[in-house]
Amino acid sequence: MTKPTETAQRPKRRLVAAGVAGSIAALAAVYVIVGPDGNSHETQSCTLAQETAQTIKPFATGEVAAFLPAQKALPLDELTFKKPDGTVATMSDFKDKTILMNLWATWCAPCRKEMPALDELQADLGSNDFEVVAVNLDRGGEEKPKAFLEEIGVSHLSFYHDASNKLMTDLRTKGRATGLPTTILIGPENCEIGTMYGPAEWASGEAKKLIEAALKSIAG
Structure with a gap:
C-alpha cells in the first residue's frame, strides 16, 4: 500500500519538474547557445x-x-x-x-x-x-x-x-x-x-x- 505522504508528494514533484523544465526552455530562448565547435550561435x-x-x-x-x-x-x-x-x-x-x-x-x-x-x-x-x-x-x-x-x-x-x-x-x-x-x-x-x-x-x-x-x- 502506498503511504499517504508519498501520494501527496507526487503532484508537488511533478510541479517542480515542470517548473525546472520551463525555466530551462526560457533560458535557452534568451541566452547564447554554444555549439560543439566552441563558436557562439545566438538565437536571434x-x-x-x-x-x-x-x-x-x-x-x-x-x-x-x-x-x-x-x-x-x-x-x-x-x-x-x-x-x-x-x-x-x-x-x-x-x-x-x-x-x-x-x-x-x-x-x-x-x-x-x-x-x-x-x-x-x-x-x-x-x-x-x-x-x-x-x-x-x-x-x-x-x-x-x-x-x-x-x-x-x-x-x-x-x-x-x-x-x-x-x-x-x-x-x-x-x-x-x-x-x-x-x-x-x-x-x-x-x-x-x-x-x-x-x-x-x-x-x-x-x-x-x-x-x-x-x-x-x-x-x-
Whole structure:
C-alpha cells in the first residue's frame, strides 16, 4: 500500500519538474547557445524587422520602387567593419538604432552619384534612432575615398570602411550584396528590414517616407 505522504508528494514533484523544465526552455530562448565547435550561435529573433518589412511595403515607390522588403528577415548581428578611428565596429554598436547600411567604392560610378543624397538623408533624418552607415570598400587605403567625399562636400556621414571586403563576403554568404552599390535597412534588433540593389535617390520624398514609415513602425 502506498503511504499517504508519498501520494501527496507526487503532484508537488511533478510541479517542480515542470517548473525546472520551463525555466530551462526560457533560458535557452534568451541566452547564447554554444555549439560543439566552441563558436557562439545566438538565437536571434527578427520578429520586429519582419513586421516592419510588411508595414513599409506600400512605401517602396518612385525613387525607391526597387527596394525589396524582406520576405524573411535575416539576422545580421555578426557583421563587422572599421570605424573612422580605425577600431572595429560591430552591430552591437548600433543596438537600438535603425541604420541604412550602404556599401560603396570610389570605382563604382553609381555609388559616387548617390553619395550626396545619402549625406542629405543623414542630415535630414539622422538622430539617436536612425543613422546612414555608408561603408567604403576601396582596397587601396583611406586617402582616395576620403578625398572624394571632401571633394563633393559630404559632411554628415561618418567614414566607415572595410578594405578587406570581409563585410561584402559575409553578406554574400547570406545571399545579399551581390554587387555595388547595395543598401540594407537594418532594424534595432540587427535584422534586415529590406534591401536595395543598385543606386537610389535617397534624398527624395519617397525615400524619406520609406525610412519614416519604418521608424514609426518600430516605435510602435
